[in-house]
Amino acid sequence: MQADYEVRYKGFTLSPIAVDEGNYYTAMVIIGAADGEIRASGALGQFACALSARRYALAYGMADVDHREPPMPDWPMRIAVPRAGHRSKA
Template structure:
């Protein structure tokens, strides 16, 4: 897994990463600080395409540098439909 590009943001280096995970792409970001420290976000969510995953990872990295909450993803991550315990009777 490698970052395809790096973005400079407020003195930090953000490396958004998307890696294939079955039919989805998992997003994560590596943040490099000006003093040489690096930290990885861990998995940030799963997305339908690599571009969406990298865009979200970049937005999360910017939020981390700004010390604010990460954005909500615009792609629902694996929607699970609940099964009903009782079926409705036909009338």
């Protein structure tokens, strides 16, 4: 599992990840702070393609940095979206 690219957002580094699970892609994001703290989102849901998974992971990471509710995924599959207040250490 490795991020294809990184995005700088408000002083944070967001690394969206799409894990190929065969019939779908699982979205995840790694968030790096300027002070060196790194945290990972865990699985954010299942998506039909890698691009959708990465886009959602990036949007989720931006919402986390902004301390707001995460966006709803555009993929019609029902998933449990973790709340922005719950953070896991990487």
